[in-house]
Amino acid sequence: MSPLGQVRLLLFRSLREGVRNPVLAYALPVIIPVAVLVLVAKTLYRVTDLPGFPTGNYAEWMTPAIIMLTAMTGVGYAATSLVIDIQSGFLDRLRLLDVRPSALLWSRVLFDVARVVPAGFVLLAVGLLLGTDVREGPLGILLLFALLILWAVAYGGLYFVVALTTRNPQAPLALAPLFLPLQFLSTQFVPSSLLPGWVRTVSAWNPFTYMVDAARALTTGPLTLGPVAKAVAVAVGMMLVTQTASRRAYLKAVEGD
Amino acid sequence: MPEPAAIEVQELTRDFRGGVRALDGVSFTVERGEIFGYLGRNGAGKSTTVRILTTLLRPTSGSATVGGHDVVADAAAVRRVFGAALQEAALDELMTGREHLAMAGRLVGLGKSGAAERAAELLESFGLKAAGDRIAAGYSGGMRRRLDVAMAMVRRPEVLFLDEPTTGLDPQGRRAVWELVRDLRDSGSTVFLTTQYLAEADALSSRVAVVHEGRIAAIGTAQDLKDRLGTTAIRVLVAAGVTDRVAAAVDPNPVTATADGWVEIGVPGGESAVPGVMARLAGAGVAIERLQVEPPSLEDVFVSLTGTEIETADVPARDVNVTAVRRSVGAKTGPVQ
Numbered sequence: 001m002s003p004l005g006q007v008r009l010l011l012f013r014s015l016r017e018g019v020r021n022p023v024l025a026y027a028l029p030v031i032i033p034v035a036v037l038v039l040v041a042k043t044l045y046r047v048t049d050l051p052g053f054p055t056g057n058y059a060e061w062m063t064p065a066i067i068m069l070t071a072m073t074g075v076g077y078a079a080t081s082l083v084i085d086i087q088s089g090f091l092d093r094l095r096l097l098d099v100r101p102s103a104l105l106w107s108r109v110l111f112d113v114a115r116v117v118p119a120g121f122v123l124l125a126v127g128l129l130l131g132t133d134v135r136e137g138p139l140g141i142l143l144l145f146a147l148l149i150l151w152a153v154a155y156g157g158l159y160f161v162v163a164l165t166t167r168n169p170q171a172p173l174a175l176a177p178l179f180l181p182l183q184f185l186s187t188q189f190v191p192s193s194l195l196p197g198w199v200r201t202v203s204a205w206n207p208f209t210y211m212v213d214a215a216r217a218l219t220t221g222p223l224t225l226g227p228v229a230k231a232v233a234v235a236v237g238m239m240l241v242t243q244t245a246s247r248r249a250y251l252k253a254v255e256g257d
Numbered sequence: 258m259p260e261p262a263a264i265e266v267q268e269l270t271r272d273f274r275g276g277v278r279a280l281d282g283v284s285f286t287v288e289r290g291e292i293f294g295y296l297g298r299n300g301a302g303k304s305t306t307v308r309i310l311t312t313l314l315r316p317t318s319g320s321a322t323v324g325g326h327d328v329v330a331d332a333a334a335v336r337r338v339f340g341a342a343l344q345e346a347a348l349d350e351l352m353t354g355r356e357h358l359a360m361a362g363r364l365v366g367l368g369k370s371g372a373a374e375r376a377a378e379l380l381e382s383f384g385l386k387a388a389g390d391r392i393a394a395g396y397s398g399g400m401r402r403r404l405d406v407a408m409a410m411v412r413r414p415e416v417l418f419l420d421e422p423t424t425g426l427d428p429q430g431r432r433a434v435w436e437l438v439r440d441l442r443d444s445g446s447t448v449f450l451t452t453q454y455l456a457e458a459d460a461l462s463s464r465v466a467v468v469h470e471g472r473i474a475a476i477g478t479a480q481d482l483k484d485r486l487g488t489t490a491i492r493v494l495v496a497a498g499v500t501d502r503v504a505a506a507v508d509p510n511p512v513t514a515t516a517d518g519w520v521e522i523g524v525p526g527g528e529s530a531v532p533g534v535m536a537r538l539a540g541a542g543v544a545i546e547r548l549q550v551e552p553p554s555l556e557d558v559f560v561s562l563t564g565t566e567i568e569t570a571d572v573p574a575r576d577v578n579v580t581a582v583r584r585s586v587g588a589k590t591g592p593v594q
């Protein structure tokens with residue numbers, strides 16, 4: 001079987017298993033971001049009264065950022081499943097059937113993507129219901145989801161590295177709360193100009209800041225090349241680092257002793 | 258050119274991190290059509306051998322071929338000639354039996370309908386037809402094992418590796434696996450079977466290798482091993498007071514008398530020694546009223562080779578994990594779509 005056929009077969013396996021465990025697999029990635037978006041839009045809407053705030057609708061300010069947040073609440077399940085496969089010996093079984101390491105890893109990574117993208121659409125819909133004006137139109141949305149996928153693969157790589165290095169299926173759970181500080185230390189809630197000085201400095205080193213800024217440029221606008229190019233560069237760079245490390249950890253986990 | 262042996266192993270060693278030597282120069286040959294029993298305690302090196310022969314682990318030194326292909330240099334070719342059911346039934350708890358077999362079929366290159374057909378065939382012949390559309394989390398230990406072996410058969414292998422196929426099974430499940438192995442032998446497959454149960458090695462294998470601390474302690478047919486390394490107990494009922502004459506007649510074999518008039522003579526080797534002993538007793542004029550012969554057991558052989566009793570009770574730690582996983586996925590036993 002071709003490597004691509006293997007990826008497709010194994011991805012289908014994951015999707016089917018997700019259907020049998022639907023709350024964890026498909027509902028969880030949506031619940032937290034929807035809760036954050038609705039609660040924040042309904043409780044903190046007067047933030048927009050601050051001088052210098054770029055929009056009058058706080059839901060509109062938050063929606064693009066929260067769509068990017070789904071990448072961080074939607075990954076992790078696949079890394080845990082992979083470690084369970086290693087522990088049960090099922091992975092050895094697949095190796096005996098000539099499944100390539102890359103097919104095993106990418107089918108799992110793509111499963112994370114398959115959880116994140118629908119969650120992103122749900123959040124977009126909720127945002128629209130809350131009055132978000134998507135000025136950049138369908139092309140912007142398309143590019144937004146391309147960036148969302150990149151970011152999910154880059155951020156999800158962290159989970160694979162932790163899971164495969166510890167070989168403990170529970171270990172990736174420890175990474176879940178990481179999205180909290182990354183949110184607050186970014187431009188998600190308020191523009192950079194309203195952040196305290198030290199937070200502004202930290203946020204410039206926070207990759208999530210770049211995702212949020214680009215997501216806004218691609219939806220509520222104005223669309224300029226700068227933030228989008230920076231975000232793509234950050235996401236691709238991070239993806240190369242995390243996915244390379246995850247591949248190495250994987251090879252060590254299955255071929256070492 | 259003669260057909261290569263099913264398995265050929267030469268001076269195989271494997272060291273693990275921390276300097277643990279799991280295999281220490283193991284050599285043996287398994288002929289085609291043979292059931293080869295690989296007998297040893299936990300940690301003796303059985304699974305390490307299997308993992309090397311199935312290309313999952315590289316040897317530190319030495320060489321091995323399966324179906325004539327080198328397990329290191331030609332791993333891909335090796336994978337095409339064997340099937341393996343490794344220690345612990347390696348299943349995906351959320352997949353049905355049919356899905357396991359169909360997926361394996363697709364991965365070995367059968368088309369969609371070919372894989373479905375093969376899956377149905379295997380479910381039928383492994384007695385899993387009724388359970389085929391339930392997820393594995395609800396399977397019993399015996400069903401898990403059978404599904405695991407069925408997966409190993411998807412490719413119609415020339416050589417089948419079964420690593421402790423009955424460990425953790427109840428007597429019923431164990432009997433079912435034994436029958437399965439005998440069927441495989443009858444259909445001409447070569448089977449490499451590891452076990453820590455002496456009775457299993459004795460009942461199934463054409464030849465047995467006893468592995469101890471990473472080395473082959475002895476190798477041969479079970480009968481051959483018993484003849485070479487076992488002890489036959491000959492018990493004779495004789496008149497009171499002739500124990501000393503018995504001892505003198507069979508010297509230097511050890512003799513013990515029991516209170517009820519029986520005298521036990523320990524003779525190295527198998528039952529073939531019995532006529533000789535009887536002749537010597539007759540020559541010494543000892544009248545024998547009754548006779549009992551207890552042939553050597555593989556147990557004796559094992560003890561004489563390793564100096565330890567083999568373990569008989571065993572609860573694999575992995576079973577506990579499987580239970581935990583089943584719980585965490587909320588094991589369903591009904592059909593799923």
